[in-house]
Amino acid sequence: MSQLLFCEINYTLVGDYYIPNIALPEENRPIGRWGRLHRDYLEQHHPIRFNDLVLSGQLWTYLADLNEQAQERLSLIVEQMKASEGVTEKLKAADQMAWVGAMNSIRNRAEEIVKSELIYK
Structure with missing residues (x-):
């Protein structure tokens, strides 16, 4: 068996065919919903970019990083919207249904922002 290096991927000659030596990365973080x-x-x-990430073994790490960034961005946006719209614990104690409605609205808008900024870009 001989080996050939082409495009940063190692290949092993098996019979008449070169088989790529692809190994999964040692990544344990979940990719989550956003990933x-x-x-x-x-x-x-973007199939070319997708295939490049898969073949280089970086897809899982890339998606785990993106998931963490999206979670942090979502939390930040939700907190900022709560502050600007006056959705507080005081409102929660006074009128739970209004608080739930406001929080659902904030969460939905924040998720759309994260999708447009990080996910579908």
Whole structure:
């Protein structure tokens, strides 16, 4: 068996065929909801980039990083919207249904912002 280096991927000659030596990275972090959404987006709309990440073994790490960034950004946006719209614990104690409605609205808008800024880009 001989080996060939081409495009940063090692290949092993097996019979008449070169088989790529692809190993999964040692990544243990979950990719989460945001990572799965972005993976599907990349696979459908940017297949070359997706394949490059897969073949280089960086896809899982890339998606885990993106998931963490999206979670942090979502939390920040939600907190900023709560502060600007006056959605407080005082409102929660006074009128729970109004608080739930306001929080659902804030969360939905914040998720759309994260999707447009990080996921579908």
